[in-house]
Amino acid sequence: ETGVTQSPTHLIKTRGQQVTLRCSSQSGHNTVSWYQQALGQGPQFIFQYYREEENGRGNFPPRFSGLQFPNYSSELNVNALELDDSALYLCASSLDRAAVDTQYFGPGTRLTVL
Amino acid sequence: DQQVKQNSPSLSVQEGRISILNCDYTNSMFDYFLWYKKYPAEGPTFLISISSIKDKNEDGRFTVFLNKSAKHLSLHIVPSQPGDSAVYFCAATSTSGTYKYIFGTGTRLKVLA
Numbered sequence: 001e002t003g004v005t006q007s008p009t010h011l012i013k014t015r016g017q018q019v020t021l022r023c024s025s026q027s028g029h030n031t032v033s034w035y036q037q038a039l040g041q042g043p044q045f046i047f048q049y050y051r052e053e054e055n056g057r058g059n060f061p062p063r064f065s066g067l068q069f070p071n072y073s074s075e076l077n078v079n080a081l082e083l084d085d086s087a088l089y090l091c092a093s094s095l096d097r098a099a100v101d102t103q104y105f106g107p108g109t110r111l112t113v114l
Numbered sequence: 115d116q117q118v119k120q121n122s123p124s125l126s127v128q129e130g131r132i133s134i135l136n137c138d139y140t141n142s143m144f145d146y147f148l149w150y151k152k153y154p155a156e157g158p159t160f161l162i163s164i165s166s167i168k169d170k171n172e173d174g175r176f177t178v179f180l181n182k183s184a185k186h187l188s189l190h191i192v193p194s195q196p197g198d199s200a201v202y203f204c205a206a207t208s209t210s211g212t213y214k215y216i217f218g219t220g221t222r223l224k225v226l227a
Contacts, residue, residue, distance in 0.1 A: 004157070033214065035217075042118075042205075043158070043217045045214040045215060045216070048214060056211075090158070092157075100146055100165070102148070102160045103215065104160065105150075105157030106157050107155065108157055
């Protein structure tokens with residue numbers, strides 16, 4: 001069992017709204033990464049946080065932002081929601097930020113934007 | 115620009131036979147590769163990984179082969195079991211980069227009993 005949890009499981013929002021998704025990493029894991037998985041696609045890297053600071057970002061606009069807290073929890077915030085933001089959002093935690101550290105994924109939050 | 119490609123969206127294999135899932139990549143900077151398995155309503159689960167300094171890594175029924183010159187890796191499952199039915203993603207990363215994984219689009223494996 002990976003021990004990574006995400007909330008909520010499902011969420012429905014309307015275009016233009018803001019949303020906050022939450023992730024609780026495995027205890028002791030200093031690194032959390034967020035991914036967006038659209039239907040029929042593989043997960044796409046949004047950004048990574050290491051010890052509460054952003055440690056790399058994918059091709060996502062600034063309206064995607066994040067926070068990481070000392071208690072191994074983190075948030076993904078998305079402002080001005082667009083229809084294309086509908087996807088499964090996955091967080092993954094790892095012991096350290098090294099690429100060879102296996103990332104353990106949570107079950108995801110399914111976001112639907114109407 | 116799809117840097118990691120899994121060209122077979124689906125694969126069906128008889129129980130007990132070998133399953134071979136393929137993955138191609140284009141970025142020469144990638145030097146670490148992983149396979150993840152995903153069941154419905156669950157997050158991806160790590161299966162096996164391989165560093166570019168090796169050409170084979172084995173873990174029980176799962177073996178990953180890496181051909182650097184062809185920029186190709188494959189996952190072999192022997193023998194295949196019905197419980198292996200899932201979507202399989204390959205992922206690649208550069209250990210000198212920002213530690214992000216680049217995922218392929220996945221291959222849905224169905225093992226028939």
